[in-house]
Amino acid sequence: xxxxxxxxxxxxxxxxxxxxxxKLRAAGIRIKDVFTPFPVHGIDPIVGxxxxxxxxxxxxxxxxxxxxxxLMMWYMMVSDWPNDIGGKPNWNYYSNIPAFIPITxxxxxxxxxxxxxxxxxxxxxxxxGAKAKNPDPRTTDDKFMIYLELNxxxxxxxxxxxxxxxxxxxxxKGTITIEPKY
Amino acid sequence: MHAESQIxxxxxxxxxxxxxxxxxxxxxxxxxxxxxxxxxxxxxxxGFMWGIGCLSYTIGVGIGAWGSNNGVxxxxxxxxxxxxxxxxxxxxxxxxxxxxxRQKWRMAINRSAEAMTIFAVLCAAIFVTLxxxxxxxxxxxxxxxxxxxxxxxxxxSPLLWDVFAVSTYATVSIVFWYIGLIPDFAMVRDRVVxxxxxxxxxxxxxxxxxxxxHWSRFEEVxxxxxxxxxxxxxxxxxxVSFDFATSVxxxxxxxxxxxxxxxxxxxxxxxxxxxxxxxxxxVYKLESYITVKHVEYMNIVIIVTGSIxxxxxxxxxxxxxxxxxxxxxxxxxxxxxxxxxWSYAAMMTCNVISPQLFWFKKLRTNLVFTFVLSIVVNIGxxxxxxxxxxPTLCRTYLPSTWNTYTPTFVDVGIFVGTxxxxxxxxxxxxxxxxxxAQAELKSILKxxxxxxxxxxxxxxxx
Numbered sequence: 001x002x003x004x005x006x007x008x009x010x011x012x013x014x015x016x017x018x019x020x021x022x023k024l025r026a027a028g029i030r031i032k033d034v035f036t037p038f039p040v041h042g043i044d045p046i047v048g049x050x051x052x053x054x055x056x057x058x059x060x061x062x063x064x065x066x067x068x069x070x071l072m073m074w075y076m077m078v079s080d081w082p083n084d085i086g087g088k089p090n091w092n093y094y095s096n097i098p099a100f101i102p103i104t105x106x107x108x109x110x111x112x113x114x115x116x117x118x119x120x121x122x123x124x125x126x127x128x129g130a131k132a133k134n135p136d137p138r139t140t141d142d143k144f145m146i147y148l149e150l151n152x153x154x155x156x157x158x159x160x161x162x163x164x165x166x167x168x169x170x171x172x173k174g175t176i177t178i179e180p181k182y
Numbered sequence: 183m184h185a186e187s188q189i190x191x192x193x194x195x196x197x198x199x200x201x202x203x204x205x206x207x208x209x210x211x212x213x214x215x216x217x218x219x220x221x222x223x224x225x226x227x228x229g230f231m232w233g234i235g236c237l238s239y240t241i242g243v244g245i246g247a248w249g250s251n252n253g254v255x256x257x258x259x260x261x262x263x264x265x266x267x268x269x270x271x272x273x274x275x276x277x278x279x280x281x282x283x284r285q286k287w288r289m290a291i292n293r294s295a296e297a298m299t300i301f302a303v304l305c306a307a308i309f310v311t312l313x314x315x316x317x318x319x320x321x322x323x324x325x326x327x328x329x330x331x332x333x334x335x336x337x338x339s340p341l342l343w344d345v346f347a348v349s350t351y352a353t354v355s356i357v358f359w360y361i362g363l364i365p366d367f368a369m370v371r372d373r374v375v376x377x378x379x380x381x382x383x384x385x386x387x388x389x390x391x392x393x394x395x396h397w398s399r400f401e402e403v404x405x406x407x408x409x410x411x412x413x414x415x416x417x418x419x420x421x422v423s424f425d426f427a428t429s430v431x432x433x434x435x436x437x438x439x440x441x442x443x444x445x446x447x448x449x450x451x452x453x454x455x456x457x458x459x460x461x462x463x464x465v466y467k468l469e470s471y472i473t474v475k476h477v478e479y480m481n482i483v484i485i486v487t488g489s490i491x492x493x494x495x496x497x498x499x500x501x502x503x504x505x506x507x508x509x510x511x512x513x514x515x516x517x518x519x520x521x522x523x524w525s526y527a528a529m530m531t532c533n534v535i536s537p538q539l540f541w542f543k544k545l546r547t548n549l550v551f552t553f554v555l556s557i558v559v560n561i562g563x564x565x566x567x568x569x570x571x572x573p574t575l576c577r578t579y580l581p582s583t584w585n586t587y588t589p590t591f592v593d594v595g596i597f598v599g600t601x602x603x604x605x606x607x608x609x610x611x612x613x614x615x616x617x618x619a620q621a622e623l624k625s626i627l628k629x630x631x632x633x634x635x636x637x638x639x640x641x642x643x644x
Binding site for chain 2: 033034035036037038039040041043044047049051052054055058072073076077080081083085088090096099100102103105106107109110112113114116117120121123124125126127128129130131132133134137138139140141142147
């Protein structure tokens with residue numbers, strides 16, 4: 001069992017925030033999270049967040065949509081009830097492909113866009129009724145916060161770094177107890 | 183940090199801080215509406231009510247209440263449908279295409295433009311659902327298993343492509359808009375003091391926190407959605423044009439229709455964005471964010487798309503003559519000189535001649551002139567769809583089927599009703615939603631803010 005100190009380092013600008021993050025990482029301190037009012041570019045590698053794979057999901061959802069649309073149109077127009085429209089019979093899928101392109105495309109976009117958006121919302125747990133995830137409400141306005149969970153020894157070092165890089169406030173928000181993982 | 187050239191004009195005027203942006207964007211939400219808002223809202227709701235009346239009347243007695251007749255079976259319904267869908271396109275263009283091209287000026291207008299898209303598509307949806315005659319059977323447009331002898335919709339028909347295109351477009355636009363809104367709703371949630379408002383915005387913001395992972399996913403999702411929406415927006419209006427182009431009616435059966443419709447859509451959409459944004463910036467005092475430069479950029483898009491539309495009109499005439507097909511030639515002769523020549527003249531004046539005035543810098547940076555011209559363009563684009571549909575159907579192959587057309591009060595009522603609904607929704611939106619994507623705007627404050635640019639310039643000199 002380890003007891004850790006929760007520290008909020010509040011900055012009012014993104015430039016010192018990035019500097020603070022860089023120095024903390026250089027000192028070997030793990031940054032639990034950073035809350036910002038807008039996307040700060042270049043922060044991901046500093047904090048150690050890998051590139052999101054959500055675009056790959058979108059591609060897979062898109063392929064799924066394409067396949068579903070093809071299957072649907074093949075079943076309805078060719079297999080289940082083939083029609084002869086204007087002397088252009090639907091005896092096979094291949095000869096009718098040009099007429100099927102628009103809906104194939106729309107279904108691809110539909111599934112890719114909605115699948116990805118749904119994945120995004122669930123992965124970030126952005127759902128109606130979810131509790132606000134930012135510990136300090138000012139971080140959606142004009143403040144930037146480094147969120148740390150550290151032991152006593154690291155806390156002291158972190159406090160120094162935060163203040164020296166221009167943090168406006170360093171707030172101690174109590175402790176949490178972390179059960180060791182066996 | 184990304185530095186921007188000093189040659190570029192600043193996109194955020196005045197000496198703004200992050201806090202100022204928050205204050206300015208939240209002011210309409212926290213504040214009370216002024217008299218002007220109530221006057222506009224009352225007029226819009228009255229128009230909307232009249233529309234609902236005419237709509238109910240149509241459902242009650244059938245579309246015989248419209249001016250459409252045996253020959254002219256598409257008239258105001260499809261004209262209005264295409265007009266509204268076209269208006270919607272600018273929102274997607276601004277938020278998706280300009281995002282892909284990294285145009286930062288989009289950030290001040292994309293939120294409202296997307297709202298406009300959604301409201302316009304809703305208006306368009308009224309006409310397509312109603313023009314089928316029996317709207318309670320519209321579910322048959324969807325590929326549902328049914329008891330009519332496994333009757334499936336015809337996937338070879340452009341009208342069905344349109345169902346898929348418009349419903350995909352509507353839902354994807356809503357999702358794109360909402361995902362961008364979540365961080366801004368969170369800002370409102372953390373700022374408002376009234377407990378009930380706090381509760382509502384907490385629900386709307388889905389628990390957004392703004393940590394690194396969320397922002398990184400947010401940016402990726404926005405980028406991919408923009409990449410998906412860009413071909414989507416082109417496909418939607420191409421497919422709308424297929425409704426005409428794949429038919430065998432002279433004047434409709436032309437290959438130029440998809441690009442011509444898409445550029446016309448962007449043209450009319452930007453005009454509507456200008457109409458709305460010029461009001462919004464004034465009423466909500468957002469002049470520092472929606473600057474004259476923004477208006478000028480939009481006017482430049484209007485010149486470009488307006489010129490494409492003009493070239494398309496002339497190309498149509500040339501191809502009709504060059505094709506040697508007398509049906510085609512007559513169709514265009516009839517549009518320009520037939521009984522409805524006035525609609526053709528209105529279209530040519532409003533769409534081809536008037537946007538060319540924006541070549542003068544004095545005119546395209548004049549807000550009053552821009553406002554008037556944006557309305558002129560939208561009138562012109564309405565007449566374009568009218569010209570394509572009504573005069574053409576009045577004179578088809580068989581002279582015995584030749585006909586004329588007059589709208590009834592129900593046609594006019596439903597159209598006015600959709601305009602009322604559009605403005606009702608937009609006015610409600612502008613008082614309850616953050617009308618500018620403030621999170622995005624904050625991210626360009628340092629590179630494109632007026633004071634920051636000046637500071638950077640001074641720094642460079644020393």
